Amino acid sequence: MSAPLLELRGLRKAYPGVVANDDVGFTVGRGEVHALLGENGAGKSTLVKMVYGLVRPDAGEMRFGGESYTPGSPHEARQTGIAMVFQHFSLFEALDVAENVALGMENPPPMRELAARIREVSETYGLPLDPARLVGDLSAGERQRVEIIRCLLQDPKLLIMDEPTSVLTPQEVDILFETLRKLQAEGTSILYISHKLEEIRTLCDGATILRLGKVVGSCDPREKSARELAEMMVGSELNPPAPQAHDLGEVMLEVNALTVPPASAFGTELRDISLQVRAGEVLGIGGVAGNGQDELLAVLSGEVPVENDKLRFKGEPIGATGPNPRRAKGLLTAPEERLGHAAAPDMSLIENAALSGWVRMGMVKSGFINWSKARAHAEHVIKDFDVRTPGPGNAARALSGGNLQKFVIGREILQKPEVLVVNQPTWGVDASAAAAIRQALLDLAAEGAAVIAISQDLDELMEISTRFAALNEGRLSAPRDAAGLTIDEIGLMLGGAHGMEVAHIHEEAAP
Amino acid sequence: MDFGSINPVLLIAALMLASTPILLAALGELIVEKSGVLNLGVEGMMIVGAISGFIVAVETGSPALGFVAAAIGATIMALIFGVLTQLLLSNQVATGLGLTLFGLGVSALMGQSYVGIRPPASPRLTFFGLSEVPVIGPIAFNQHAMVYVSLALVVAIWWYLKRTRSGLILRAVGESHDAAHALGYSVLKTRFAAIAFGGACAGLGGAFLSLVIVPQWTEGMTAGRGWIALAIVVFASWRPWRVLLGAYLFGGVTVLQLNLQAAGIAIPVELLSMSPYLITILVLVLISSDKRRAAANAPASLGRSFHASA
Structure with missing residues (x-):
């Protein structure tokens, strides 16, 4: 049993214009939880897609359980004993849970039997799930349970998880980790991709760090600090955003007992929301997606x-x-959805800059657009926020998610707002760019603007918030000073584990 | 006015006959759309099926061979659409419209020397004594074979979509082609198969028109039935039983209004002629008025091009 479970050697994959992976090699031992670390675009996704048979490597060798392994399709990967939980859920909203699970299995049993097994496995691992419900009606956390159970039903030897915790509350993360440790104890290896370094430090036995498609190091994450890990990822020293002490000014924006019915059948009702934000402060609003964030932003915008x-x-x-x-x-x-809400995907960056900037930047005179001003604004954003693009004439769609995010946030900040509301300002943005965006928000507040930052990333909110409030099922908690709040307290403000603890503590639960 | 001249038994038997082309085409399109492809070329595929079947039936003297040829001819049309939209990623709406125009043109060309010819007769099936039974006999046991085929197809498609793994994969591809691809299912293969099936069904429907209902060849003889089939699929919320209902409703009102015209009822002919369209759409809109359920059944990837990006 000395041979490692998965061994990668010299893997290379090039796309026109980009080398996604170059000479990548590492091993995952049996029963090991191995972390794959790297910024956006470092090549993590391409690498696991090769392991899962979705992408064929141009060169290199993979061995699984000591034998040569060349998967031609995910079917082969699953037959070999590899299962994968995807970053963007690979689920079908109009199908029910059992059908979704069946689609991820090679030889699913008849539906009735499958439903029984889903119930059984979900109870065993403390992930309650009703096989007959439509996935479209499930919360993000529940959807992820579907993905995990789909993998567990196949008794995988290796479980690949691509950023599994980004949509979970801290308590849900704890329960997920318990499940993963249970799997590890049963001898399953886990390849874990995340950019949340604290998680990797608590969960993983080994880590491989990728930068620009190459392995730049490996370490035992338990022996490194989160900061050291981050610097290995980025390849340079990280400057965490530093809030400057300054006085708060007058109340800039005030919401009074606001109740808004949901706009659609899948929407969330905003219930009795009150908030005040002062000049010079950052009000952080935390919460798991789908608890009214989009609705709140729509009201404020x-x-x-x-x-x-x-x-x-x-x-x-x-x-x-x-x-x-x-x-x-x-x-x-600045809304969350970059393509289609914050930016028009097929229009150029200049046009996108003009669409939101014309009011304040004087780009329109008697109905005519001053394109040179719009171009100057776009170029200013690109330069100040380090947006990587060949030029402002490129379509918004052509930018990577992180770069477009920098653009849409920068576009608003450079208009010198008095109040700025951002939703998920650093979603999908790599560590150094995220730090830059956070710093820009803090600078904006220091200059006397009021900032409302809605985010799912609690670490981010702890870093930038003056005060913190939680949005849960359309209700906003009373804001508390962010200094001194613990993650556990925040988790409880966010509504705890959303019923996930049921399977674990139902004995104690009865009052 | 003489309502007495309208015999309900013959009316039902006639409506089943008149509805079959639309039912066949709509069932094919149902499968195509469930896989996430919007093929607006049903009308074009139908009419190419009509003339292909007609030519082969006339030349060989065999209606059965005619139906086979109709299916093949329309499938070729469908595969043209498939190559353009799935491999070359052309716009599905524009390509579908183009396919209809192309089909109308090419069928007229193919049929130039077949105008005015009668095809070999395709007899109705008889079942010993059963066909003589009053009421039930003419309706259930004295129809053309394709009528039974079309009804069997309703059951088969319902079963296929609901119970088989292949049907589940088809629905999954139509729901989210990205997720299906990530799980290792071939979006292209699934969609090509669905497009070909849709073509074959439309072709059979067209041939049923030129070989059984009319039976002769005239240019543009499908007269919008392909479009009705398309509308029925949407208003039936992509459910095979409702497609059957919609097709029979349309066929029924068509036959009825013809009977009423013959009976000399005092309603303008124009109103009667538009009534099948109005009534079918109205009824199906009312059925599918539950927006949430209709939306849940609509293939979410419908009409979107898929390109496997790595």
């Missing part, structure tokens, strides 16, 4: 008009005004 006096900007009621008058006053927003 003016996409969803509400009663006029429910929303006050420097004391002036603005609830019924639209987005452009609000922009003119100085209330800017």
